[in-house]
Each structure stands twice: as structure tokens, then as C-alpha cells.
Amino acid sequence: MNGLECIYPSIYSSDHLRLLEEMRWVETEGFSHLHVDIQDSSLGLNLSFGMKVVCGLAALTSMKLQVHLMVYDPLPFVEQLSELSQVDEVLFHPGTVRYPGVVLDRIHKMGARAGFALTPSENPAELDYYKRELESVLVWTGEGGMGTFNPGSLAKIRRVRSIFGDGVCVFTDGDMNGKTIQRVRAAGADHFIVGRDLFQAGDRHEKVRELERVVGTF
Numbered sequence: 001m002n003g004l005e006c007i008y009p010s011i012y013s014s015d016h017l018r019l020l021e022e023m024r025w026v027e028t029e030g031f032s033h034l035h036v037d038i039q040d041s042s043l044g045l046n047l048s049f050g051m052k053v054v055c056g057l058a059a060l061t062s063m064k065l066q067v068h069l070m071v072y073d074p075l076p077f078v079e080q081l082s083e084l085s086q087v088d089e090v091l092f093h094p095g096t097v098r099y100p101g102v103v104l105d106r107i108h109k110m111g112a113r114a115g116f117a118l119t120p121s122e123n124p125a126e127l128d129y130y131k132r133e134l135e136s137v138l139v140w141t142g143e144g145g146m147g148t149f150n151p152g153s154l155a156k157i158r159r160v161r162s163i164f165g166d167g168v169c170v171f172t173d174g175d176m177n178g179k180t181i182q183r184v185r186a187a188g189a190d191h192f193i194v195g196r197d198l199f200q201a202g203d204r205h206e207k208v209r210e211l212e213r214v215v216g217t218f
Contacts, residue, residue, distance in 0.1 A: 003212035006191045008035040008066055010173070011057070012048055013195030019053070020060060022199070027063055029208045033088075034063045035173075035193045038077060039070035051080050058086040065089075068117055068138065068173075072096045075103055082110035089113040091138050091171075094130075095122055104133045115168075120150065124159045134168055138193070141184060142174025149175040154187040161188030178214045185218055 011034055014022035026034060036057065039048045048070075049057075058065055066089040069077050074092040081087045090107045094100040094116050107114035115136030118124060120143060127137065137160050141153040153172070160170055172184045173193040181192050194211065201207035 003215040004029070004031050004208075005033075006215055007031065007211055008033045008171070008191065008193045009198055010035040010037065010193050010195035012037045013199045015199070019057065023057055023061055023063075025204070027061055029205070032063060033066050034061065035066045035068065037068045037070055040072065051077065054081075055084060058084040061086060066091070069093075070117075075106060078103060078106050078110070081112075082106075087112055089115065089136060091115040091117045091136060093117050093119065093122065094126065095119075100130060101133065104130065108133075115171075117173075118156065118160075120153070120156075124156055124163065127160065128163055131164055131167065134164075136169045136171060136191075137164070138171040138173055139184075139189070140174050141172045141176070141180065147174060149180045149183075151183075154183065157184055157187040157189050178210055181211070181214055185215075 009026045009031055011023060023034065036054055037048045038054065065087045067081055067087055069090065069092040071077060074096060078090060081090060090112050092103060097103055104114045113135040115134055115138060116127060117138040119140050139153055139157050139160060141149055157170060157172065169191050170189045171191045171193055172189045176192045176194045177197040198204065198207055
């Protein structure tokens with residue numbers, strides 16, 4: 001795995017008035033995956049993209065899409081995502097559904113990887129029951145995935161890794177940059193969702209190279 005394969009740019013942090021141009025820039029820089037948040041404000045502070053926008057993005061890129069469902073009742077969204085060949089991973093919050101296993105099964109039936117996303121208040125101990133059904137776990141390292149880095153998330157990352165060993169990819173989302181990536185990597189994370197640090201950089205190309213150098217040291 002090269003450096004950029006474990007960094008997923010979050011299109012939510014891009015300029016929404018220039019979404020196509022922003023996505024094409026990510027693709028040109030050599031990233032393999034794009035992280036897409038679908039949120040209804042129930043788990044985060046804002047609204048993000050609806051399915052029409054996600055379908056449009058999927059139709060215009062060769063990158064794979066990792067979709068994070070920050071919604072209550074994610075199953076209807078999974079049904080729509082199943083029609084998009086570019087979607088290769090879907091994450092949702094287990095506390096938003098009564099039967100998480102049903103959603104996991106539907107994601108797998110669409111041929112995608114399935115994962116849980118954990119807010120700061122969600123207990124990773126509950127993951128043990130589903131450990132054979134998960135390919136990924138996303139740990140929020142900032143409130144709403146957007147706040148400043150919370151060092152308390154490091155213990156949760158270590159707990160997730162202790163439950164699964166090397167059996168899953170552990171993603172982190174929230175104030176990821178060169179310094180915080182090194183901290184979460186030391187705790188057991190191996191994939192990193194980067195938003196503001198990348199899209200709001202003064203020299204974006206150099207920022208990409210910087211992040212690539214950081215993860216290349218692991």
C-alpha cells in the first residue's frame with residue numbers, strides 16, 4: 001500500500017460551489033478513494049449531500065467512494081447506494097438502527113465493504129458481537145468528525161484494535177493532519193480521513209506530498 005492509498009480526502013471540506021473541479025483535483029493528485037458524508041444533522045451539526053449529488057459524483061469519477069451515513073434509518077440510503085458501482089464501502093452508526101446486522105448484510109449483498117462509525121459517546125465494546133461482519137471501523141477523533149482533535153479518542157482506537165487485531169481497517173476522522181495522523185497511527189489506526197487540512201491548504205499539492213511523506217514513514 002502506498003501512502004495515498006490510506007488517506008481518504010473528505011469532499012465535505014471542499015468548496016461546494018466547485019464540487020466537480022474539487023473531485024477532479026483529488027483524482028489528479030493520485031488518491032484512490034474519496035470519502036463522502038451523507039448527513040441529516042441528527043449526528044452532526046450540518047446537512048451535507050443528498051443522494052442526487054452523490055450519484056452525480058459517482059458517475060464522474062474513476063475513484064472508489066467510501067460513504068459515511070450520518071443518518072438515522074440508513075437502510076433506505078444503502079438501497080440507493082447499491083445502484084452505484086463506484087461505492088465500495090459504506091459506514092453507518094450502529095446506534096441509529098435497531099438491528100445493525102440487517103444493514104451490514106445488505107451492504108455486503110451490494111458487493112461493498114461494511115463498517116461501523118463511532119461517535120465519542122459510542123462504546124466500542126459493543127463491536128465484539130459483530131466482529132466477523134465488519135471490514136472497517138471509523139473512530140471520530142473530533143466531535144461530529146469535524147471538531148479539534150480529542151486526545152481521548154486514542155484510547156478508543158486502541159480498544160478497537162485490541163478487539164479486532166489486524167482483522168479490520170481502523171479509520172480516523174476529525175482534525176487529521178500530519179501531527180495527529182502520527183498520534184492515531186501509534187494507537188492503532190491505519191487509514192485517515194483528511195478534510196480541512198487538505199482542502200484549505202495554501203499549497204494543496206505540497207500538502208499532499210507532506211501527508212504522503214508522513215504516512216510513508218509507517
